[in-house]
Amino acid sequence: MYLNIKATKNNTFDAIVVGSGMTGGFAAKELTEKGLTVLMIERGREIKHPEDYDTAMKQPWEIEHRGKITAHSAEEHWANKRFGNLVNEEAGSFFTDDKANPYIEKRPFDWIRAYHTGGKSMHWGRQSYRFNKQDFEANAKEGIGIDWPIRYEDLAPWYTYVEKFVGVSGQKEGLDVLPDGDFLPAMPLFAPELHFKQKMLEKFNRPVTVGRVANLSQPQAWHTKLGRASCQYRNKCVRGCPYGAYYSSLSGAIPAANLTKRLTMLHDSIVAEIIYDEQRQKATGVRVINQQTKQVEEYFAKIIFLNAGAMNTAALLLNSKSNRFQQGLGNDSDQVGRNIMDHHLGVGATASIEGFLDDYVYGQRPNALYIPRFRNWGNDKQAYLRGFGYQGGASREGWNRGVNADGFGGDFKQNLTKPGQWTIGFGGFGEVLPNPANRMYLDPNRTDQWGIPMIVFDAAFGENEIAMRKDMMNAAMEMMDAAGFKNITGYNRPEVHLGLGIHEMGTARMGRDPKTSVLNAFNQVHDCKNVFVTDGAAMTSSSCVNPSITYMALTARAADYAVKALKKREL
Amino acid sequence: MNRRDVIKNVALMLGGAFSAPTLMAMNHWENATQAHVNGTAFSLSSSQRTIVAEIAELILPKTDTPGAKDVGVPAFIEMMMKDCYAQAEQQSFMEGLVLIEQTKFLDLNESERKGVLKYLEQETKAEMVARQMKQTKMGDNDDHEDIKKAPKGLPFWRLIKELTLLGYFTSEEGIKASFEYVQIPGKLENIKLQPNQKAYAY
Numbered sequence: 001m002y003l004n005i006k007a008t009k010n011n012t013f014d015a016i017v018v019g020s021g022m023t024g025g026f027a028a029k030e031l032t033e034k035g036l037t038v039l040m041i042e043r044g045r046e047i048k049h050p051e052d053y054d055t056a057m058k059q060p061w062e063i064e065h066r067g068k069i070t071a072h073s074a075e076e077h078w079a080n081k082r083f084g085n086l087v088n089e090e091a092g093s094f095f096t097d098d099k100a101n102p103y104i105e106k107r108p109f110d111w112i113r114a115y116h117t118g119g120k121s122m123h124w125g126r127q128s129y130r131f132n133k134q135d136f137e138a139n140a141k142e143g144i145g146i147d148w149p150i151r152y153e154d155l156a157p158w159y160t161y162v163e164k165f166v167g168v169s170g171q172k173e174g175l176d177v178l179p180d181g182d183f184l185p186a187m188p189l190f191a192p193e194l195h196f197k198q199k200m201l202e203k204f205n206r207p208v209t210v211g212r213v214a215n216l217s218q219p220q221a222w223h224t225k226l227g228r229a230s231c232q233y234r235n236k237c238v239r240g241c242p243y244g245a246y247y248s249s250l251s252g253a254i255p256a257a258n259l260t261k262r263l264t265m266l267h268d269s270i271v272a273e274i275i276y277d278e279q280r281q282k283a284t285g286v287r288v289i290n291q292q293t294k295q296v297e298e299y300f301a302k303i304i305f306l307n308a309g310a311m312n313t314a315a316l317l318l319n320s321k322s323n324r325f326q327q328g329l330g331n332d333s334d335q336v337g338r339n340i341m342d343h344h345l346g347v348g349a350t351a352s353i354e355g356f357l358d359d360y361v362y363g364q365r366p367n368a369l370y371i372p373r374f375r376n377w378g379n380d381k382q383a384y385l386r387g388f389g390y391q392g393g394a395s396r397e398g399w400n401r402g403v404n405a406d407g408f409g410g411d412f413k414q415n416l417t418k419p420g421q422w423t424i425g426f427g428g429f430g431e432v433l434p435n436p437a438n439r440m441y442l443d444p445n446r447t448d449q450w451g452i453p454m455i456v457f458d459a460a461f462g463e464n465e466i467a468m469r470k471d472m473m474n475a476a477m478e479m480m481d482a483a484g485f486k487n488i489t490g491y492n493r494p495e496v497h498l499g500l501g502i503h504e505m506g507t508a509r510m511g512r513d514p515k516t517s518v519l520n521a522f523n524q525v526h527d528c529k530n531v532f533v534t535d536g537a538a539m540t541s542s543s544c545v546n547p548s549i550t551y552m553a554l555t556a557r558a559a560d561y562a563v564k565a566l567k568k569r570e571l
Numbered sequence: 572m573n574r575r576d577v578i579k580n581v582a583l584m585l586g587g588a589f590s591a592p593t594l595m596a597m598n599h600w601e602n603a604t605q606a607h608v609n610g611t612a613f614s615l616s617s618s619q620r621t622i623v624a625e626i627a628e629l630i631l632p633k634t635d636t637p638g639a640k641d642v643g644v645p646a647f648i649e650m651m652m653k654d655c656y657a658q659a660e661q662q663s664f665m666e667g668l669v670l671i672e673q674t675k676f677l678d679l680n681e682s683e684r685k686g687v688l689k690y691l692e693q694e695t696k697a698e699m700v701a702r703q704m705k706q707t708k709m710g711d712n713d714d715h716e717d718i719k720k721a722p723k724g725l726p727f728w729r730l731i732k733e734l735t736l737l738g739y740f741t742s743e744e745g746i747k748a749s750f751e752y753v754q755i756p757g758k759l760e761n762i763k764l765q766p767n768q769k770a771y772a773y
Contacts, residue, residue: 059754060741060772068655068737188761233759234773360764363756364773398770399740399749403733404699406692408630409685416740417749419770 008300013039013264014566016286016301018271018316021119022548023535023555024307025249025257026162030559031305032260036566039264039299040257041288043308044096044115046267047122049250053240055090063089075099082110083500086123091238094122102454104443109340109457110499111311117267118250119309120502121548123238126214126246126366127391128168129545130159130179134377139541142385145339145434146511148540149521152179158553165256166247166552167223169231169367170212178209178372178545184217186210187367191359192394192422196369199483206374206479211367211391214247214549226255235364246366266299268292272452274304274320274329274531281324282530282571289450303530303562303571307555310536311340311440314507315455317518317525317533318442330518330525336508337441339434340459341542343501346493347469348427349476351485353394356422360396368393371426371479373544375471384467385433388544390476392426424485428472431544433464434506438498459498503547505536523558530571534558613653613661619668622676623648627735629681629688636748639739647738648731659724667691667727688728695728746772 014036017027028040050056060066069081069088077087079098087095096113103111114120133152140147156179163182171186189197189210197208215231216223228244228251237246244251257263268291275285275298285300306313314337318328328336368391374380375387397420402412438459446454461469473490480488498504511517514526523538525531534555536547543550565571615623624645631639639645652664674687702725724730739745746752750772 059743060746061743065651065655066737066741068651070654071657072654074657187759190761231759233756234754358764360762360768361760362753362762362771363759365759396770398772399736402736403729406696408688408692408732410632410634413631413634413636413749416736417769419764419768 008298011285011298012300013037014301015039015303015305015562016041016299017305017307018286018313019043019119019307019309019535020117020254020265021114021249021307021309021535022121022124023551024305025118025121025253026552026555027305027307027532027534027559028257028263029253030556031563032257032262034559034563035262036563037262037264038257039266039301040254041266041269041271041286041299042115042117042119043270043291043312044117044119044268046265047094047117047240047250049118049244049248049255050240050242053242054093055239056236056242058090058239065089079103079111079113082495082497083112083502086112086238090236091123094238094240101448104446104454104456106456106458107460108497109440109459110497111457111504112499112502113309117254117265118248121248122240122250124214124248124502124548125546126237127368127370127546128163128166128170128181128212128214128549129370129389130181131155131543131545131550132177132179135541135543135545138386139434144385144541146509146513146516146540149510149512149517154521155550155553155557158557159549161556162549162552164220165222166214166252166549167216167219167228168212168214168549169217171209173207173209175207175372177374177377178207178370181212181549183212184220187213187215187217187365189369190361190365190394192353192356192424193369195356196394196424196479196483200371200479203482204374204479207372209370209372211370213367215366216245216247219245226252226259228252231366233363233365235366237366269297270450270452271308271316272296272319272450274316275300276320276322276324276329276528278323281528283329283528289452291450294450302566303532305555305559305562306531306533306537307535310505310507310539311455313533313535313537314440315442315453317508319453325528329531330508330528332527333515333517335436335516335518338436338439339506339509340438340440340457340498340504341432341434341506341539342498343429343503343542343544343546344432344461344465344469344496344498345427345429345501346496347430347472347476347491348390348392348425349473349480349488349490350423350425351480351488353422353424353485359422360419365393369426375468375475382468382471384464384471386431386464386468386544388428388430388468388472390426390428390472392424394422394424396420396422424480426476428469428476429501429544429546430465430468430472432498432542433462434509434541435462438462440507457499461498503536503542505539505542505547508533508537509540510538511540522561523554532558532562613656613665615649615668618677619672620645620649622668622671623731625677625684626671626688626731627738629684630732630735631739637744639735642739642742642744644735644738644742647742648734651734651738652730656730657724660730661724663724664727664730667731670727691728695726698726699729740772 017040020042096115170183172180200206231245320329371390373387399416401420442453508518510519627639
């Protein structure tokens with residue numbers, strides 16, 4: 001093969017990070033701050049903070065379809081549409097065109113993607129909870145999947161480190177089930193929620209807290225240094241925050257990495273495969289396809305971090321074939337692409353609340369109340385394994401209560417200008433067990449427009465999830481009843497598939513044994529140690545808490561290890 | 572109850588207001604709407620457009636604050652039906668609208684028009700309850716087949732009421748006349764509601 005030496009030199013960095021989202025951003029920040037030159041490769045278009053948040057300051061009447069999705073957009077975003085009104089004119093430009101980026105569903109999989117700078121960190125729910133000690137131990141204790149190669153104590157300092165940088169508003173509760181972190185001031189619970197909290201403690205001994213959310217309730221010096229300001233309580237985070245008040249890769253990690261002047265970013269560039277050197281037995285770089293011109297280019301580095309999002313990271317490993325790795329890089333165990341987990345949701349209850357009619361709220365809380373897991377915890381024992389948490393909250397009804405209410409005319413119109421009664425709703429986020437039969441793989445025949453094999457999903461909820469869902473609905477109704485709420489309605493959306501939680505994970509799991517896992521305790525590919533996977537693919541179990549803060553903690557820990565190992569010339 | 576029964580009931584309620592030609596036309600409208608929806612894009616005739624405007628104004632009339640027509644709700648409804656709704660909803664909207672046309676809605680006086688809308692409201696309520704039950708029954712992931720069946724569109728009354736409220740209460744004049752509009756709250760606080768305090772809009 002002809003090699004242009006000069007081009008190779010220009011295309012060589014200390015580290016390559018594939019993906020610019022939640023973990024790619026954090027990897028780039030950590031590696032550059034520790035002195036490495038980093039090339040970050042993003043497959044999608046470039047978004048600049050904050051000037052590309054086109055809709056951020058629009059008033060309601062300036063949004064043509066007022067939050068609804070046009071039929072045209074719904075067709076282009078056929079997978080996104082399953083989540084709901086995500087791809088409307090407020091936030092739609094932060095979601096991927098599914099028609100141009102199709103995937104194959106052997107069994108239905110709701111794959112919600114975000115191909116642009118910042119990835120899904122642009123519109124995540126921002127809920128930030130640590131895994132607890134049991135989350136790391138349950139697999140081994142119950143004989144499910146494989147054991148995590150790390151424990152809570154290994155990650156705890158990195159949680160603190162990430163929480164500080166990101167800025168998490170939350171209340172310390174001293175609970176084993178939901179370990180406290182390093183928090184900014186908590187947002188308030190509303191009057192009926194405080195009543196609910198009291199009742200749950202009295203009747204069930206179940207704690208209720210306000211959500212732990214990555215919005216700056218009180219920015220610290222290191223936040224303002226990056227241009228981030230306090231939350232304005234507009235709750236329009238999905239549009240991109242012009243104040244940088246909620247954490248995204250774009251408002252936090254990437255600006256921090258840019259301060260080092262060691263970050264180079266490449267956009268519209270799809271990493272098609274990892275280049276493996278058979279002699280040196282390590283990865284040397286990546287092969288990249290420009291998504292517009294389809295031109296192919298190679299880039300080289302001493303270490304490579306894969307942060308493309310769990311499904312794309314696994315696809316990239318599977319597509320990186322060599323003599324040594326004929327089934328895909330790091331796939332000796334045949335576990336790459338398997339054990340897809342997520343959090344199952346779309347199940348819970350709603351109710352109306354009598355009274356509290358002189359209680360109201362100024363501002364919009366970009367946050368929820370949180371009910372930590374109480375199932376299979378302490379003395380509770382269920383027929384299914386693991387548990388779930390609830391997220392939701394109370395609010396006073398607005399004008400839209402008129403849609404389903406009787407009446408029309410002048411008095412009806414006048415009445416809708418006043419706050420309506422309080423209502424409450426919360427839905428569960430349930431743990432999904434790892435199951436090797438839940439998998440994605442590359443189609444042997446069909447390729448996308450860039451010639452890369454298409455991803456096939458073959459996964460579904462198992463008996464444990466289905467049993468848990470029934471309890472999630474019933475327990476929510478029971479709690480609302482115990483709080484004295486009325487018109488209680490449970491729901492358990494039957495059309496929910498794996499993926500809809502947008503917490504897809506597990507496709508290159510960490511473990512102790514190379515025969516049953518893909519990554520070691522520091523997120524290195526077992527037999528190709530200069531490749532690190534620190535996005536959701538690395539997860540060995542899913543817990544029931546929102547995972548991003550855990551992914552970032554794993555990333556910071558792995559980056560620290562990688563740089564130390566580089567300095568010791570171990571990589 | 573089928574559509575023709577609905578029209579007959581409306582006719583009875585209005586004291587047999589249907590002419591013979593109208594009753595004859597009833598035999599054809601179903602086919603007509605079917606053909607329309609399957610063929611061309613969603614569009615309204617000028618009399619249908621007038622009916623939509625009159626209904627919107629009955630839902631949110633001009634009082635000491637602007638009415639639906641003042642803030643452009645009728646055109647908004649048509650645009651939304653065209654741009655944002657699937658064929659099922661476009662069809663149910665047209666079916667409902669044709670049904671109203673059959674009542675000679677524009678020839679009725681205000682109290683008769685309100686009577687028609689009240690009747691529609693009650694009909695719609697029953698249908699919405701049935702839909703709700705279907706959606707909230709215990710899902711074991713085994714009623715996927717049920718879901719795949721071509722869904723019936725939301726009823727006309729539900730659609731026009733929602734779009735009237737949405738168009739009005741998100742319009743600049745509608746928001747500012749109805750609510751205390753706060754673009755940037757800047758803080759989050761539990762407060763006590765003052766007597767006659769309007770709701771906040773953000």
